[in-house]
Amino acid sequence: MRNVLVLGGTAWLGFEIAEQLLASGDAVTCLARGESGQAPAGAVFVPSDRRSPGAYAAVANEAWDEVIELSYDPAMVRGALDALADNAKHWTLVSSVSVYATNTDAGAEESAPLLKPVDLNDYGQAKVAAEQVSQKALGNRLLIVRPGLIAGPGDGSDRFSYWVGRFALAGEGPMLSPIADDRVVEVIDVEDLAIFIAQAGKSGITGAINATGNQHALADVLALCADVAGFTGELVCVFDERLIEHDVRFWAGPRSLPLWVPKTDIAFAQRDNSAFRAAGWKLRPLRQTVQRTLEAERELGLERERRSGLSRSEELELLDQLRLG
Incomplete structure (x- = not known):
């Protein structure tokens, strides 16, 4: 021992x-x-x-x-x-x-x-x-x-949990997203x-x-979160410039879209993890992490105040502004 x-x-x-x-x-x-x-x-x-x-x-x-x-x-x-x-x-x-x-x-x-x-x-x-x-x-x-x-139940930063929680809260309603095809996420x-x-x-x-975990396209991560949460609404994808014009912030913190980073910093989520794998690295399927996270989000309350992300009211207001603009 x-x-x-x-x-x-x-x-x-x-x-x-x-x-x-x-x-x-x-x-x-x-x-x-x-x-x-x-x-x-x-x-x-x-x-x-x-x-x-x-x-x-x-x-x-x-x-x-x-x-x-x-x-x-x-x-x-x-x-x-x-x-x-x-x-x-x-x-x-x-x-x-x-x-x-x-x-x-x-x-x-x-x-x-x-x-x-x-x-x-x-x-x-x-x-x-x-x-x-x-x-x-x-x-x-x-x-x-x-x-x-790092993701999973208990994450106080709300960076990863924001998305599956918001998809669950939005349900059939609209949701705001950055253009995610050219973004990457590494999560463990x-x-x-x-x-x-x-x-x-x-x-x-x-x-x-x-x-670090496997690399995933942010678009694939968001699609997985939407699927696990049962989201059936419209995902409104907006270019960086328009989000920045409306004071939406990168990565984490209030009034942010979590996991969204400037294009100049995309390699932040592309670190080599071969030494980790060689040392006995094991990683569960990402779906399981998303499911675990959603269970915790429901227990905490989907409409709770968060350290990262937009409130639902901020998001809906922004969607109206972006459509009018």
Whole structure:
């Protein structure tokens, strides 16, 4: 039985990772404030504010077969390394494909240039800084996992879930979409990613790995979401220029069309994942992820306020404006 410490473990991905570790027979400890939720049943929960002095005192003297770090705050990452690195056989840092300097080269591998960590308020740059300090402290004991778009129940960003939820809400009514034929989506189910991270630690995998899913045309993803949701209305596809004129935003956040990115950044969703596949990559069919997501969306409420996307009233108003214009 391995002894594993998850720095987090109470929120979405961290909780899934802890559950997968427990399912595989590991002894799991989750260290977190606990404000995002509870650790899974069977895990030892250590409440701690990682910004406070002595944050790791309860776990610092224990030998860890694996430590899993999810933070993008370099100060937190550095503090954990100072307290725990000497007693850890293997360390996994969950990073992001947002660390890359450009999104212009389709099929770029893990060796592609990274951002310069100048502004640590920027998510991608902060993740680069976290990678660098971890590499310096751990050397060949470190696995850096760089996920792309993650989907599935519990996703608080609403980026992927917006579409299947909106198709279900629209029903027979109209829906607004970007011109999607020339866009691409790479998506991985949160449970599949968690399984990979749990197994990679057992296998002692090190280095950097793009943990991204298969590439799908955005048009195909939207068609799948519409089919799963039972949508029978009209999908109104609009060119980028007109959407931008009406203050519709890219990718995520309020008044956005999620997953829609500028044409100059299409390669953001075309990262090479051959190292991931070689390391034992497994990915469920996308339809299953969409179905899982829709079930969660119905439980949360299709008309709820979202972190990303247009409200239904904003969307219908925009459709009227676009038709008149």
